Amino acid sequence: xxxxxxxxxxxxxxxxxxxxxxxxxxxxxxxxxxxxxxxxxxxxxxxxxxxxxxxxxxxxxxxxxxxxxxxxxxxxxxxxxxxxxxxxxxxxxxxxxxxxxxxxxxxxxxxxxxxxxxxxxxxxxxxxxxxxxxxxxxxxxxxxxxxxxxxxxxxxxxxxxxxxxxxxxxxxxxxxxxxxxxxxxxxxxxxxxxxxxxxxxxxxxxxxxxxxxxxxxxxxxxxxxxxxxxxxxxxxxxxxxxxxxxxxxxxxxxxxxxxxxxxxxxxxxxxxxxxxxxxxxxxxxxxxxxxxxxxxxxxxxxxxxxxxxxxxxxxxxxxxxxxxxxxxxxxxxxxxxxxxxxxxxxxxxxxxxxxxx
Amino acid sequence: xxxxxxxxxxxxxxxxxxxxxxxxxxxxxxxxxxxxxxxxxxxxxxxxxxxxxxxxxxxxxxxxxxxxxxxxxxxxxxxxxxxxxxxxxxxxxxxxxxxxxxxxxxxxxxxxxxxxxxxxxxxxxxxxxxxxxxxxxxxxxxxxxxxxxxxxxxxxxxxxxxxxxxxxxxxxxxxxxxxxxxxxxxxxxxxxxxxxxxxxxxxxxxxxxxxxxxxxxxxxxxxxxxxxxxxxxxxxxxxxxxxxxxxxxxxxxxxxxxxxxxxxxxxxxxxxxxxxxxxxxxxxxxxxxxxxxxxxxxxxxxxxxxxxxxxxxxxxxxxxxxxxxxxxxxxxxxxxxxxxxxxxxxxxxxxxxxxxxxxxxxxxxxxxxxxxxxxxxxxxxxxxxxxxxxxxxxxxxxxxxxxxx
Numbered sequence: 001x002x003x004x005x006x007x008x009x010x011x012x013x014x015x016x017x018x019x020x021x022x023x024x025x026x027x028x029x030x031x032x033x034x035x036x037x038x039x040x041x042x043x044x045x046x047x048x049x050x051x052x053x054x055x056x057x058x059x060x061x062x063x064x065x066x067x068x069x070x071x072x073x074x075x076x077x078x079x080x081x082x083x084x085x086x087x088x089x090x091x092x093x094x095x096x097x098x099x100x101x102x103x104x105x106x107x108x109x110x111x112x113x114x115x116x117x118x119x120x121x122x123x124x125x126x127x128x129x130x131x132x133x134x135x136x137x138x139x140x141x142x143x144x145x146x147x148x149x150x151x152x153x154x155x156x157x158x159x160x161x162x163x164x165x166x167x168x169x170x171x172x173x174x175x176x177x178x179x180x181x182x183x184x185x186x187x188x189x190x191x192x193x194x195x196x197x198x199x200x201x202x203x204x205x206x207x208x209x210x211x212x213x214x215x216x217x218x219x220x221x222x223x224x225x226x227x228x229x230x231x232x233x234x235x236x237x238x239x240x241x242x243x244x245x246x247x248x249x250x251x252x253x254x255x256x257x258x259x260x261x262x263x264x265x266x267x268x269x270x271x272x273x274x275x276x277x278x279x280x281x282x283x284x285x286x287x288x289x290x291x292x293x294x295x296x297x298x299x300x301x302x303x304x305x306x307x308x309x310x311x312x313x314x315x316x317x318x319x320x321x322x323x324x325x326x327x328x329x330x331x332x333x334x335x336x337x338x339x340x341x342x343x344x345x346x347x348x349x350x351x352x353x354x355x356x357x
Numbered sequence: 358x359x360x361x362x363x364x365x366x367x368x369x370x371x372x373x374x375x376x377x378x379x380x381x382x383x384x385x386x387x388x389x390x391x392x393x394x395x396x397x398x399x400x401x402x403x404x405x406x407x408x409x410x411x412x413x414x415x416x417x418x419x420x421x422x423x424x425x426x427x428x429x430x431x432x433x434x435x436x437x438x439x440x441x442x443x444x445x446x447x448x449x450x451x452x453x454x455x456x457x458x459x460x461x462x463x464x465x466x467x468x469x470x471x472x473x474x475x476x477x478x479x480x481x482x483x484x485x486x487x488x489x490x491x492x493x494x495x496x497x498x499x500x501x502x503x504x505x506x507x508x509x510x511x512x513x514x515x516x517x518x519x520x521x522x523x524x525x526x527x528x529x530x531x532x533x534x535x536x537x538x539x540x541x542x543x544x545x546x547x548x549x550x551x552x553x554x555x556x557x558x559x560x561x562x563x564x565x566x567x568x569x570x571x572x573x574x575x576x577x578x579x580x581x582x583x584x585x586x587x588x589x590x591x592x593x594x595x596x597x598x599x600x601x602x603x604x605x606x607x608x609x610x611x612x613x614x615x616x617x618x619x620x621x622x623x624x625x626x627x628x629x630x631x632x633x634x635x636x637x638x639x640x641x642x643x644x645x646x647x648x649x650x651x652x653x654x655x656x657x658x659x660x661x662x663x664x665x666x667x668x669x670x671x672x673x674x675x676x677x678x679x680x681x682x683x684x685x686x687x688x689x690x691x692x693x694x695x696x697x698x699x700x701x702x703x704x705x706x707x708x709x710x711x712x713x714x715x716x717x718x719x720x721x722x723x724x725x726x727x728x729x730x731x732x733x734x735x736x737x738x739x740x741x742x743x744x745x746x747x748x749x750x751x752x753x754x755x756x757x758x759x760x761x762x
Contacts, residue, residue, distance in 0.1 A: 103476050
């Protein structure tokens with residue numbers, strides 16, 4: 001195992017369906033909707049990007065650039081040593097635009113902009129371009145593990161001393177077409193559901209979402225450090241393989257911890273009956289820990305664990321679980337260790353472990 | 358280097374051969390895979406060339422002994438066909454008490470099937486066969502390869518445009534060095550789609566005559582398809598298991614050009630940084646390099662930028678270099694891995710492969726590519742370059758394996 005060098009989360013930037021662009025507020029005011037899809041509260045992009053560039057930029061790129069800038073400003077970092085992103089589907093709007101025009105125009109009279117922007121690493125490339133950052137730049141595109149893969153790479157870069165600061169983020173956008181397709185695949189509730197009721201109301205399907213969340217990870221703490229990022233694991237569950245509690249015990253052992261150390265589990269439960277069992281199994285095995293959830297606030301998407309980590313980091317710094325996120329209260333002990341547990345459609349399970357800096 | 362990362366297996370599927378032996382024979386025989394479009398319908402048929410893998414999806418399934426009732430994307434099938442060769446060569450079997458990872462890469466995922474879905478879907482959102490779009494994302498092919506090989510300790514996918522699969526080898530080596538995995542099957546796969554063909558066509562960078570890298574009259578790239586994978590592990594482990602070692606991944610570097618979303622900088626900033634990082638990690642000097650397998654797409658912009666960078670790094674003593682994209686076409690997300698295999702073939706078979714279709718030197722550069730096969734030459738260290746959209750520049754440095762005396 002790699003040397004246990006402390007890694008800190010020193011900055012956050014989050015564009016999401018909630019008002020999350022100002023880190024001095026933490027879900028004080030909740031965007032409550034009655035729907036089966038959530039779209040982002042988008043900031044005024046002119047605050048982040050010059051108008052001539054903004055005009056041609058796809059929406060996910062705008063979300064990504066804005067949240068990365070918020071994050072760098074929050075951390076007081078001008079130039080990260082690496083930029084690493086994760087995205088399940090990349091710039092979907094541009095991809096759909098190019099393929100639709102290609103089909104409708106029978107391959108004629110096509111323009112390059114949407115093709116160029118459809119490339120999956122466009123967000124990390126645009127961030128580098130705007131910063132003039134010549135450093136390491138990677139993009140991961142593995143479904144429900146896209147963001148986790150980016151975090152794992154960030155840990156490697158920091159622990160192998162390739163970098164001392166890494167800007168890492170996860171982002172995906174929801175389009176009308178992708179909503180229609182995933183709706184047909186049975187991913188979403190047939191009837192609109194109220195934000196605060198998604199997690200508690202049993203049903204088939206979740207609500208669709210989107211967002212872009214960035215983290216400035218550093219090998220040095222700062223006055224504003226939110227948390228220490230201890231470890232990340234991606235895994236699958238199989239009937240013949242190790243049980244979920246056993247995978248957790250082995251995972252925690254890598255950091256010299258045991259399940260009793262977990263004060264809070266930030267959980268990817270999404271209101272879908274067929275996804276609920278592993279979350280319940282884990283919650284039951286950690287009876288002393290509080291439980292919090294995020295997908296009623298962000299919606300479900302391939303990189304929603306990035307929103308989850310944003311929430312976990314905010315909870316750690318403020319030592320407070322907002323009422324809207326709390327699923328099971330714990331005994332009021334200080335929150336020193338938070339486990340984030342997520343899976344995407346029963347596949348791509350992941351743990352992210354953070355501790356008080 | 359304390360415990361170097363070595364290569365114990367490789368596999369390749371491309372327009373010039375369905376395995377490493379066939380690819381080597383085509384490279385030695387000067388047989389390019391670039392030709393007419395045959396596999397799918399497009400208005401560019403008869404006008405633009407491609408470097409297609411001639412096997413149909415059904416034939417690829419047969420090669421891989423896959424059952425026929427499951428729908429695979431072509432990206433997945435090409436990937437499985439290449440990865441199984443690499444795994445077999447390295448004597449890989451699941452459950453050997455080694456933590457094994459699969460790191461794959463591609464640029465358009467299952468777009469080949471999505472193209473069947475969208476025409477009906479756009480007419481009516483309730484139409485279009487869902488199984489054609491379920492594998493649209495870039496992770497689908499990786500999951501299919503992982504399942505086929507029985508790899509589960511770590512599985513992920515990288516997409517950084519045309520440097521994608523060079524980057525999967527970089528991550529694989531880093532994870533081994535960090536002690537997180539014992540062995541990694543790393544590479545990439547991409548199928549030709551109408552999406553990419555038309556995309557590059559809108560940029561007006563497709564050469565109607567087939568790509569002519571580093572030629573003064575070059576007019577663009579030629580898109581190809583294929584897949585390649587390498588098996589990476591530590592030297593110590595490979596020796597303990599009595600494996601044949603085919604080369605050492607002695608250096609690598611990724612840097613961002615940060616100049617333009619698609620164009621490369623005129624001074625080759627990113628390319629210079631990437632090659633410099635790879636050299637620094639390997640502790641080698643530019644004069645130690647025997648051969649550069651250049652990115653060499655054949656576009657006016659890339660070859661000039663890369664050529665300037667090569668001149669900057671190597672000065673007056675530029676090693677032999679060639680773009681084997683003149684054989685394989687530009688296989689996009691698979692290119693880094695395909696050219697890594699070609700670099701290993703160069704080292705192990707003591708050959709430097711020619712840059713086809715070259716006749717006139719570029720007026721801005723004093724360097725010229727190798728244009729005919731060089732045989733019986735000692736190839737000690739090879740740099741393989743892969744550069745992509747978004748200024749994503751990667752260099753890998755492969756060395757001949759010299760057993761510990």
